[in-house]
Amino acid sequence: MTGVECVDGLSAHDFSPERTGIDEVYVVVPARNEEATIAASLAAIDRSVRALGDEAPPVRVIVVLDRCTDGTAELARASGAECVVSTIGRVGGARRVGIEHALAASVRRGDTPLDRIWIANTDADSTVPVTWLLHHLHRARSGCDALVGIVSPRAEDLTSGELVVWKARHSFGRDHEHVFGANLGVRASAYEAVGGFENIATGEDVRLVEALDASGANVHRGQTQPVHTSGRRLGRAPEGFADYLSTLDDVACDSR
Template sequence: MTKRIRNIVVVVPARDEQSSIGRCLDALDAAAAALRQARPADGPDVRIVVVLDRCLDDTAEIVAGRSTVESVVSSAGRVGEARGLGVERGLAAGDAEPHETWIANTDADSAVPVDWLMVQLEAAEAGHSALLGAVRPDEEGLDAEQLAHYLLRHPLRESHRNVHGANLGVRADHYLAVGGFEPLTTGEDVRLVASLEQLGLSVASTGRAAVLTSSRLLGRAPEGYSDVVRAIAG
């Protein structure tokens, strides 16, 4: 049975991402526009929340110039806490019940494809509790051989067990049932998915709508995605 989703809350933690936040928000605006065009009558409202986590650069000013985006300031310095604060803000501002709300997570150094929200919504309406999406590094900083090696080790297939905060969706009532994102410096996404599975909830995966993410070798979170890229780059 199709589940009615009335709200999608997009959460984007950001720390000193002035060089990439514009690309991120442009991509989210395009995905939201595509969803509205595809579902003009019954599509969900989309709310984008950027969490400014200890930003010292011009990220906040760039976000403030976007009429389609809300922001909230965090002093935590922990991505798990930042994500949780963004979810809290988005849920508080919405008028839908948690079981009618889908939380779509990405990162400020990433760019979602135009069909990203449609793929997220399909999973939500199919009754899944969460969707594990795929990511691929951008080509900046990686040569063709390194990128091919990455895709060999991380193929964009439908069935996978990779958990990426840059491409992760979860239904709000089930998110709340497991206590949400833990206030961790890294691994909050993996911990959330493990908690959902411990309750026997449906966690789907897909290689569709893979999110383009930074190939930088020094990331914001310890033992995060940048470690994977650094291992490939040698």
């Protein structure tokens, strides 16, 4: 792991299947007309995969091409990602399709128990830090069933006033209640036990975490390793993250 800072002082050897209890990792990325950002998103994921080192479990990167009409598919395939085509048009359904596709291959082989598969979720307009998957596997190694990670909108996409409001609303303490599909990991056994992502347009990430909490799963609220997200105001999901960011400007203006 030359040039990469380990998580919590652990070395690459600590992220082997024997140490983490994870034999396979899926990274699932729903995408709908994201040709402007998909290449950077997948390049960041690739850096995070390489940072795991040679002893880490294999990682499959799965892009769900959900009703794409631009060049997203070509860019995703050129990156080497595994691509699945979806006509659902809802982010919850797209995430579900990607995970079902990945799990189906493991079930056919029949050699990997669900509790030894980790599903890391992010978005096609987001870039993960190089230590992102290290952080996820560290939490799996500690016995967590899910990691509710944090995000940070790219500072250049927000005004100074919006950035102040964002930071005031998102201190990300130990018991923070924020949930972001762009940084959410879950053990496959826990995911399946609660029925997985719902096929809905918005809030599938929150609903999944609520179900995990209710089931008694060991859910960790992350405080570090933020995924950088787009600060765009025209999003793909109704009442989703882009719409939420639009409210920051209203609050910033009211405080002037």
